[in-house]
Amino acid sequence: MSSFEYNQERDSEDIDRVTLTDEKGFTLDCYIENAIEGNDGTYLLLMPVDIPVVILSWDGEEEDSDNNEEISNGVLLEDPIEIEEIFADAKAVLAELDLTLKLTAFTLTLTGELPPIEDDGILTLELGNEEPSLESEELQFLKDFYHNKQKYSIYTPLSPLLFLAKYNLLGKVELVSPEDQQMQVILEELLFDDMDE
Template sequence: MSVSDEQGRSLPCYVEHQFEMNGVEYAVLLPVNIPVDLVTWSADDDSEDEEADLATEEEIDQVFETAKAVLAEQDLLLQRTALTLTVVGEIPELDEAIEALNRTESDDDEEELLCLANFYEGEQEYGLYVPIDPMLVLARINADAKPELLTDAELDELEPLLPSIESLIAEQLFNGFE
């Protein structure tokens, strides 16, 4: 099953959970391939610390081919998909990172990330990172039984339910790694 964005890009997904609310059918989807964040590094003017920010769509457009070539050196295929960049290929360190996260209880709200690569485009440093926590996509199921991305209003309505849905799905996913 795939979900598409306004640009016509699709994201192949597995259906992890379906539920109905107010007569509308929803699905929690998990991307088939590995989601990747492209981050930019910028130096803070007041200190020597660098700060990471998610790359904008324009920045992704500018460096996508370079990022793709950098990951190709690791036998990974970077794809421009709906909602996120994804990678196809074997990342052995990812399984180890997920297992380590399962063994430790963390109260931090910080997202755990696995660095795949860093590279420069001109003077700008970029990094490609895999979030260790699974990326879940909430979608509405239309009359043709196809998933559609939610509007901001729908997301606002469902937001109070998200923590319980995410914990249920995460528990099911992590149990599969034990």
């Protein structure tokens, strides 16, 4: 059972939620997994309420992958303009599985009950170029579709998608980069504290 299937079964009244908003005005509802007080505010570990998804574009004659990560012979779709262009087709094929795709902030998400995980439907996504064996993510296959003769595949991560955020001086929640050295310490504290509970 994936983390997201468990996530959907939560009693929403027992879990605090916040809403993240991106610069385009899209929103993403998240559960607060953990929180700690820092010198400059409250830091939060967040997980989306709905199920995150990623879309891969499979190499074709017209595919330009200069700015994207290579994944075997597939490319992770990250360009918001391209995602919006194929969104209607992706939403239509997921509807066949009784899943509803949503254009949300920071990641695409969907609602509904995921199909059972099958071993032959799992793809390992290699992250980074130097030592890919150290950073990889497993994805569960959901559906293929075509847009303008280009093949795309929709997957959901098997591991939880987590965001690091903090309450700013106005009391609004904003994302912070986990790459920052100081944030690394806070993120580790949030993660280990969350595992202990």
